[in-house]
Amino acid sequence: xxxxxxxxxxxxxxxxxxxxxxxxxxxxxxxxxxxxxxxxxxxxxxxxxxxxxxxxxxxxxxxxxxxxxxxxxxxxxxxxxxxxxxxxxxxxxxxxxxxxxxxxxxxxxxxxxxxxxxxxxxxxxxxxxxxxxxxxxxxxxxxxxxxxxxxxxxxxxxxxxxxxxxxxxxxxxxxxxxxxxxxxxxxxxxxxxxxxxxxxxxxxxxxxxxxxxxxxxxxxxxxxxxxxxxxxxxxxxxxxxxxxxxxxxxxxxxxxxxxxxxxxxxxxxxxxxxxxxxxxxxxxxxxxxxxxxxxxxxxxxxxxxxxx
Amino acid sequence: xxxxxxxxxxxxxxxxxxxxxxxxxxxxxxxxxxxxxxxxxxxxxxxxxxxxxxxxxxxxxxxxxxxxxxxxxxxxxxxxxxxxxxxxxxxxxxxxxxxxxxxxxxxxxxxxxxxxxxxxxxxxxxxxxxxxxxxxxxxxxxxxxxxxxxxxxxxxxxxxxxxxxxxxxxxxxxxxxxxxxxxxxxxxxxxxxxxxxxxxxxxxxxxxxxxxxxxxxxxxxxxxxxxxxxxxxxxxxxxxxxxxxxxxxxxxxxxxxxxxxxxxxxxxxxxxxxxxxxxxxxxxxxxxxxxxxxxxxxxxxxxxxxxxxxxxxxxxxxxxxxxxxxxxxxxxxxxxxxxxxxxxxxxxxxxxxxxxxxxxxxxxxxxxxxxxxxxxxxxxxxxxxxxxxxxxxxxxxxxxxxxxxxxxxxxxxxxxxxxxxxxxxxxxxxxxxxxxxxxxxxxxxxxxxxxxxxxxxxxxxxxxxxxxxxxxxxxxxxxxxxxxxxxxxxxxxxxxxxxxxxxxxxxxxxxxxxxxxxxxxxxxxxxxxxxxxxxxxxxxxxx
Numbered sequence: 001x002x003x004x005x006x007x008x009x010x011x012x013x014x015x016x017x018x019x020x021x022x023x024x025x026x027x028x029x030x031x032x033x034x035x036x037x038x039x040x041x042x043x044x045x046x047x048x049x050x051x052x053x054x055x056x057x058x059x060x061x062x063x064x065x066x067x068x069x070x071x072x073x074x075x076x077x078x079x080x081x082x083x084x085x086x087x088x089x090x091x092x093x094x095x096x097x098x099x100x101x102x103x104x105x106x107x108x109x110x111x112x113x114x115x116x117x118x119x120x121x122x123x124x125x126x127x128x129x130x131x132x133x134x135x136x137x138x139x140x141x142x143x144x145x146x147x148x149x150x151x152x153x154x155x156x157x158x159x160x161x162x163x164x165x166x167x168x169x170x171x172x173x174x175x176x177x178x179x180x181x182x183x184x185x186x187x188x189x190x191x192x193x194x195x196x197x198x199x200x201x202x203x204x205x206x207x208x209x210x211x212x213x214x215x216x217x218x219x220x221x222x223x224x225x226x227x228x229x230x231x232x233x234x235x236x237x238x239x240x241x242x243x244x245x246x247x248x249x250x251x252x253x254x255x256x257x258x259x260x261x262x263x264x265x266x267x268x269x270x271x272x273x274x275x276x277x278x279x280x281x282x283x284x285x286x287x288x289x290x291x292x293x294x295x296x297x298x299x300x301x302x303x304x305x306x307x308x
Numbered sequence: 309x310x311x312x313x314x315x316x317x318x319x320x321x322x323x324x325x326x327x328x329x330x331x332x333x334x335x336x337x338x339x340x341x342x343x344x345x346x347x348x349x350x351x352x353x354x355x356x357x358x359x360x361x362x363x364x365x366x367x368x369x370x371x372x373x374x375x376x377x378x379x380x381x382x383x384x385x386x387x388x389x390x391x392x393x394x395x396x397x398x399x400x401x402x403x404x405x406x407x408x409x410x411x412x413x414x415x416x417x418x419x420x421x422x423x424x425x426x427x428x429x430x431x432x433x434x435x436x437x438x439x440x441x442x443x444x445x446x447x448x449x450x451x452x453x454x455x456x457x458x459x460x461x462x463x464x465x466x467x468x469x470x471x472x473x474x475x476x477x478x479x480x481x482x483x484x485x486x487x488x489x490x491x492x493x494x495x496x497x498x499x500x501x502x503x504x505x506x507x508x509x510x511x512x513x514x515x516x517x518x519x520x521x522x523x524x525x526x527x528x529x530x531x532x533x534x535x536x537x538x539x540x541x542x543x544x545x546x547x548x549x550x551x552x553x554x555x556x557x558x559x560x561x562x563x564x565x566x567x568x569x570x571x572x573x574x575x576x577x578x579x580x581x582x583x584x585x586x587x588x589x590x591x592x593x594x595x596x597x598x599x600x601x602x603x604x605x606x607x608x609x610x611x612x613x614x615x616x617x618x619x620x621x622x623x624x625x626x627x628x629x630x631x632x633x634x635x636x637x638x639x640x641x642x643x644x645x646x647x648x649x650x651x652x653x654x655x656x657x658x659x660x661x662x663x664x665x666x667x668x669x670x671x672x673x674x675x676x677x678x679x680x681x682x683x684x685x686x687x688x689x690x691x692x693x694x695x696x697x698x699x700x701x702x703x704x705x706x707x708x709x710x711x712x713x714x715x716x717x718x719x720x721x722x723x724x725x726x727x728x729x730x731x732x733x734x735x736x737x738x739x740x741x742x743x744x745x746x747x748x749x750x751x752x753x754x755x756x757x758x759x760x761x762x763x764x765x766x767x768x769x770x771x772x773x774x775x776x777x778x779x780x781x782x783x784x785x786x787x788x789x790x791x792x793x794x795x796x797x798x799x800x801x802x803x804x805x806x807x808x809x810x811x812x813x814x815x816x817x818x819x820x821x822x823x824x825x826x827x828x829x830x831x832x833x834x835x836x837x838x839x840x841x842x843x844x845x846x847x848x849x850x851x
Contacts, residue, residue, distance in 0.1 A: 036733035038354075039438075041703060041751060042362065043736060043773060047453055050466055051436025083354050085541065093542060149572065157580045164580040165573045167566075168543030256573035258542035266569075269702070 001299075005292070012288040019284045020277055024069065027273040028062045034271035038082050056082065056274075069274065073281075079274040081267070087278035090263055095282065097170065098259035101251070102244040104175055105183035110237060113187040117194025117233075118226065124199055132195075136188035148181045148254040165256040178255040182248060186240050193236055197229035204228075231301050238294030242287040344850030345548075345562040346584040346832050348843055349574040352542055352567050356524040358506035359430025359437040364841045367503045368587070369565050371842050372547045373413075373529035374506040375555060377404065378497060380839060384664045384757045385796070386498050389555065390418070390507075390530065392483075394500065399492040399792065404500075406483040409554040412509040413534035420485035422507035422530075428473045429519055430504060434466075439504035441772075442755070445496070447476030447488045472517055492792040494799045499756045506530070532558050532846065542567055559834075559849035575827075584832045585843050589825045591704075594649040601827045608837050611662045611754040612822030613655060613762065616697060616712070616747050619739075620815055621777040625747070629689035631814040632674045634747075637682035637719040638712055640675070640819060647708045651825050655818035658810045659762040660754065662839045665800035671811055671818060679719040686720050694723040696746035700735045701728035705749055712819075739775040750775065750816070757839050759803040763787050767810060778815035 035052050036044050053059050057068055072079050078087035120129040155177055156164035162177040201207060202225060210220045249261035260279055267275035299305045353366035358374065361367055377394065378386040388394060392405040410418040429435060431443035433453035443449050451471040476488035489496060499505070509528050514520045526538045532555065533547035540546075548562035566583060568574040571590040577583035579600050589597050589605070597605045618625040625631060640654040656675040659666055669675070697713055699705040706728065713724035727745070729735045738745050752773065754761045765771045768787050769779040783806050790802030824837040833851040836844040 033731075033733040033737070036736065037731060040363075041700070041732045042753075045438065045441050046455075047433040047440050048436045048438055051434055054465065055436075089541075149576075152576050157576055160580060164576040164582055165568075168540065253570045254573055254576075256568050256570070256577075258567075258569060262542075262569040 005296075008288075008292050008295070012285070012292070015288060016281065016284055020281050021066065023280045024066050024273065024277050025062065027271070027276055028065065034058065034082060034273065037269070037271040052082070065273075069277065078278045078281075081275040082270065082272045087274055090275065091278060091282060093168075094258060094260045094263045094279070097168075097257050098245055098248050098252070098261065100170075101175055101179055101182060101248055101257065101259065102241060104172075104179035105186065105244055106237060106241055108179055109183035109187035109190055110233075113190030114194050114230075114233065117191040118198055118221070118229075120191065121195040121198025121202070121229075122221065129195070132191060136191055139184050139188040142184075144181065144185065144250045147184060148178075148251055151177060151181050152254055167256060168258050170257060175257075178251050178257065181254075182244060182251045186237075186244065189236065189240075190233055193233050194229060197232055198225055201225045201229050227301055231298065234297050234301065235294055238290045238297075241290050242283070245283060245286060343561045344831075345564060346560050346848060346850065347564045347566050347582075348585045349568055349571075349578075349583055349587055350545075350565045351569075353545075355438070356527050356539060356545075357437075357519065358426065358503050358508070359435075359439050361503055362438045364587070365565075367840060368842045369545050369547075370503055370506065370527075370529070371840075372531060372533040372563055372565075372845050373527060373535060374503075374531040375410070375529075376502075377500040377505060379501055380757055384662060384839065386501055391500075394497050396496075399494050399496070399794065400489050402487045402489070402496055403480070404485055404487065407554070408483060410530050411552055412511070412530050413528045413550055414509060414511050415552075416509045416511065416528075418507055418509075418530045419482050420479045422509060423505075424477045424479060424485060425510075425513065425517075426506065426508035427477060429508070429513075429517060431474055432472060432517065433469050435519075439502075442499065442502060442504040443474060445489050445491070445493055445499075446474050447490045448474040449476075449490070451475075494791065494793045494796055495758045495760055498758045498796075502756045532556075533563060536562065542569075556846055558846050560845075563845060578827055578829060581829045581831065584829045585835055585848070586827050587824070587837065587841060587843060589651075589827055591649065591651060594651045594825060597825070597827060604830070605825075605827045606835065606837075608824045608826075609653075609661050609839075610822035610824045610837075610841055611660050611757070611839055613660050613752045613818070614652070614820040614822070615655070615750055615752075615816040615818050617750045617776040617816040618747055618814075619742075619745070619776055620779075621742060622744055622746075624692040624695075627689050627691075628813050629685060630691040631817070633682045633686035633689060633691060634695075634716065634720070635671075635674050635814060635817040636676065636678050637686070638715055638817065638819070639677040641677075642715075643708055643711050644820065647711055648820070652820040652823050655821045658767070658807050658816075658818055659759050659803075660821055663754070663757045663759050663762065664796070665759045665803055667804065667807075670804075670807055674811060674814060675818060683720055686722075691720070692722070696725050696727045698727045698729060698735060698738075698745040698748040700730070700732040700749075702731050709749060736775070742777075748775075753822075754839075759800060759807070760787075760791060763803055763806055764791075767806075767815065776815055778813070780809055780813055783809045783813075 035049055057065050069079060078091065080086050081090065116132050120132045123129055152164055155161045163174045166174040166178055207220060207224055210224050245260060248259060249265050252259045252261040253265070264276060264279050267279065348368070350365035350368055353361065353369060354363060355361050356366055356369060358370060361370055375390045377389065377391040379389045381387050390407060390410060392407045394402060394404050396402045406418060406420065412418060427443055430437045431440055431449055431452050433440065448471060452469050452474065454466045454469040477485060479485045507530060511528055512519050512523045524539070526535055532550060532553045534550040536546040536548045544567055545565040546562065549558060571588060572592070574583060574586050575590055575593050578586045618631050620626060644650060644652055644654055657667060657670040695716070697709050699709045706726065709726040713726050716722060716724040729738065735748065739748070752762065752766055764787060765773045767774065767778060768784050786802050786806035786809070790799040790806065793799035793802055824841055826835070826837055828835040831851055832848055834847045834849050836847050838844055
């Protein structure tokens with residue numbers, strides 16, 4: 001088990017370097033004039049160009065710029081963005097917000113999605129099953145760019161049940177609406193996955209055996225069906241958590257949460273290489289860890305799986 | 309929750325009422341709202357240093373913290389604020405006398421050196437300050453810049469400039485200094501209202517000529533408000549009234565500049581009454597703003613000027629007749645209604661309505677929509693059968709460019725396509741290389757309210773933003789005469805004569821003037837926007 005974890009972490013280190021290199025190269029290839037991008041539609045003056053070019057080594061070739069960057073990372077220094085702010089400070093500010101938002105979204109989606117999925121699976125073809133089918137279909141088909149402003153208008157501006165925007169230091173309450181919006185798409189997928197899986201497992205041989213042994217219905221469903229049905233759902237949640245972090249751009253924009261999404265968006269539009277790579281590096285780490293945890297959870301859920 | 313707030317407010321009111329009575333009734337019958345704090349939307353400022361801030365969010369915050377030498381009256385003419393007097397006899401040497409009694413928020417007295425040191429820092433090339441070019445007109449500026457000997461791609465570093473200070477600045481006594489310009493400029497006083505010309509306290513400098521790196525995190529100014537705490541990046545900047553401020557006191561106790569990543573979020577907060585002032589209603593909400601906000605939705609003229617330019621160095625656009633015919637074939641009002649939902653106004657002059665000397669409709673018949681005449685003149689002049697309008701795809705220009713092209717297709721019977729360059733930088737690169745990109749969009753935001761700030765950079769032969777190769781010796785001469793005229797009035801007369809030449813030559817087609825479309829909550833009143841898209845913080849008060 002320990003060997004497996006170490007091996008996975010070592011693979012993670014390789015992935016980390018590979019990913020940052022690719023992202024850095026892409027940012028470099030895509031940027032023709034980051035200083036002008038920073039200045040927007042105003043022509044940039046010569047003295048500013050000169051001063052900033054030297055400060056950020058923009059006159060050096062790509063591989064040397066990457067070298068400077070990596071050198072910094074080994075010293076725990078993620079560099080400074082083109083607006084002169086330290087990337088570590090930006091990360092410090094942005095991650096907690098996005099992380100809270102994503103976790104709240106996953107918890108919300110998992111709680112409601114799995115329960116709805118199990119109930120729908122057990123009462124297949126009943127009213128509840130049909131209703132959830134329709135609701136989840138609607139949720140999946142509304143893109144978040146539509147859903148987020150709509151929810152904000154309805155619950156934030158008209159009814160005023162929630163604050164319309166969350167701001168930089170949001171309370172749990174202020175994050176609830178954005179989390180629900182962000183989790184809505186996942187919720188639908190979780191419930192559909194759970195339902196299908198439950199329906200399949202209900203017909204499995206071991207369930208028939210368990211029933212024949214005279215186990216109570218609760219035990220059959222709670223232990224035998226649910227445990228096996230959760231494997232595909234957990235896999236999906238693991239991948240989804242990383243995806244939600246990266247995909248929070250829209251939600252964060254609509255609800256004004258200065259998190260990873262909004263910083264990344266700004267970094268990309270202003271061709272701010274250090275900023276984008278810094279954030280993507282952390283995203284890569286989260287993806288690697290989330291997937292590792294998912295793989296380890298398999299072993300807990302399915303006794304047949306053993307890691308050496 | 310709601311009850312509690314109400315109690316708090318009434319307690320506050322009672323306290324203020326007591327204070328007012330205790331003072332013996334200052335004579336003004338304010339409703340006790342002076343302890344109010346209002347919130348104003350801004351985007352995350354790039355920098356908060358007078359010499360480096362050139363976008364509206366940063367200038368809005370700095371406007372609260374600093375008092376300029378001059379401000380502008382209703383006719384957009386400069387009036388002294390922090391300055392006692394600004395005088396000159398020859399338009400070359402200007403004597404600036406400061407008002408006594410102004411102090412920085414750390415208690416330091418505002419003296420002539422506060423200005424001299426701040427301006428020297430801003431003008432020094434290697435400091436890389438965005439507003440450096442504002443000191444260009446002052447004697448000695450050129451010696452403070454240096455050029456990279458092998459261009460910016462080369463390995464060599466630029467050598468140190470010859471001088472570290474502006475020779476044109478001289479201290480006379482504690483509160484007086486003189487500014488010597490490199491050449492006569494009649495409207496120098498007008499420039500002094502811009503953000504770049506604020507003073508800095510001695511506390512800003514780590515050593516001579518070097519501003520402390522974290523100074524902008526808790527900047528110290530000479531204005532009506534002082535910073536409360538530090539700049540909370542991506543979150544907010546809070547300021548409160550500075551008790552020792554000798555000038556006109558604001559009517560609110562403090563301002564919170566709330567930082568938004570995107571305008572629609574700010575609009576939602578405004579509609580929910582969580583935000584007091586939104587400086588720019590997003591275009592997608594313009595049509596519903598009237599219904600959402602009622603008379604709290606306001607409009608005022610802004611300085612932006614949008615136009616389409618001709619590469620006059622290209623054969624097919626070299627004839628003024630062709631350029632004028634294209635202008636006549638565009639129905640400006642229709643595009644403003646259909647694409648901009650009335651959020652901008654049609655431009656039929658070459659300078660913006662916010663400057664002194666602006667005349668309405670100087671362009672006359674050439675900007676009046678007349679499809680039939682446009683077609684016959686276009687055909688007679690032998691205009692090109694195919695044209696393109698290039699724009700930068702990152703600025704939201706596609707819709708109006710396409711609409712303009714459609715009008716040209718219909719009205720002139722030619723082929724017209726809109727071509728997007730990914731970014732503004734790409735557009736500028738192609739223009740610098742004089743690539744044949746056809747007509748292209750451009751815009752201008754003024755630095756200080758003067759016709760000169762439009763005519764000089766956009767239309768003179770060596771203007772900094774003249775990307776279209778327009779050159780008219782007579783125009784240049786009139787512009788120069790205006791710049792060195794004895795009085796602002798004489799200058800305006802020259803500028804207007806110069807503008808009349810543009811009508812004949814039509815190097816660009818004026819399309820639209822910007823407009824501040826702003827809104828405020830039910831909690832504030834007297835919300836006014838100035839020429840720089842900033843909320844007037846002295847006038848705003850709690851409702």
